[in-house]
Amino acid sequence: MGWVADVFSPERLRRLPGHRAIGHVRYSTAGSSNLRNAQPITAKTARGPIAIAHNGNLTNAEALRREMVREGAIFQSNSDTEVILHLLARAPAGPLEEQISHALRQVQGAYSLLILTRDAMYAVRDPNGFRPLSVGRLEASWLVASETCALDLLEAKFEREVEPGELLIIEDGGLRSVRAFPPAERLHCVFEYVYFARPDSVLWGQNVHTVRKEFGRQLAREHPVAADIVIPVPDSGTSAALGYSEESGITYEMGLIRNHYVGRTFIEPKQGIRHFGVKVKLNPMREMLEGRRVVVVDDSIVRGTTSRKIVKMVRSAGAAEVHMRISSPPIQWPCYYGIDTPTRKELIGASHQPEEIRRYLAADSLGYLSLDGMLKGTGGDPSNFCHACFTGNYRVGIEPEATPQLALFD
Ligand code: SF4
Known part of the structure; x- marks a missing residue:
């Protein structure tokens, strides 16, 4: 162990x-x-x-x-x-x-x-x-x-x-x-591209970082905003933030520093520890954020608790505006095919509209990448991908007592 x-x-x-x-x-x-x-x-x-x-x-x-x-x-x-x-x-x-x-x-x-x-x-x-x-x-x-x-x-x-x-x-x-x-039929997990796979891997013929950058570019086309800097939530939002910056022309900056010596938050088993994990692993840089209109790019929102803390953290460091941009659609359904997602009632995207989520996060604006935009960004045939956690379209049968794996990440 x-x-x-x-x-x-x-x-x-x-x-x-x-x-x-x-x-x-x-x-x-x-x-x-x-x-x-x-x-x-x-x-x-x-x-x-x-x-x-x-x-x-x-x-x-x-x-x-x-x-x-x-x-x-x-x-x-x-x-x-x-x-x-x-x-x-x-x-x-x-x-x-x-x-x-x-x-x-x-x-x-x-x-x-x-x-x-x-x-x-x-x-x-x-x-x-x-x-x-x-x-x-x-x-x-x-x-x-x-x-x-x-x-x-x-x-x-x-x-x-x-x-x-x-x-x-x-x-x-x-x-x-x-x-x-x-x-x-092929049902490659699109969430591997969104978050799970490492950026330096080649998956289904494409480099994962390149696909994530394309997600960011598409996100910038779908949800433009007037801002001074684009920052990623490291490391999950880094590639998409680069794409957003390139497409929008807004300067890419490092506003949050990740402490690499603290484990990924989602492997901490208890909610209390997980929340503490966010605090110790990200540190905002006041010098970069103060007085700036900031676009914060992350890969997904699961429960919303982490994103809410990040918005607060960026604002407390002096940001004038905080605009959340998410390089995938709202996660609304659990995964039964091997990615550890929480139950439906824990998924904020399952029960709330984007505007309600924006209010919960206390962000000035919130934009999610569309399903079509994401599938287009993969560079592959859209019909070859599973996207059930975004759409509820489970194309391989699930028996009534099937359970998703235990809730792990946020
Ligand atoms: S439902 Fe599971 S397998 Fe399908 S895209 Fe989502 S995480 Fe991947």
């Missing part, structure tokens, strides 16, 4: 035998922060040990789990990933790649998976391609990571993405590809 750098000390890493590995960082949450839910999850099966790391969220896990429990299965955790492990164990005998395809044809939702056995590593992406998954090469080794920035860090060469519905098998002889599912 804890930060990766604290848990995996060089000493511990040296003690790990073998030449293949998988790992997964799972965000700490209030309700399910225990070791049993830590990934990768492992099991001893008839064909040897198996380990699974899962990025995403299944939408029919509860129904599958209930059925299997009725038939006598015993679950060790409450994670949806364990459902996949059970389905694998029950698959008809045959090569593991066929068992994986058989198991995954029964699940719905979002998954980018890595499965490790003694002999091979399997990388598979759900047929809709909700979450990213990239393949890289470092000399004779293959690497698979959610984001390409992880490959850069290791100085590996990005080869390509795992295609939606593709199963890659990496074994001593090299890499093989299998089409595990019939083709399905």
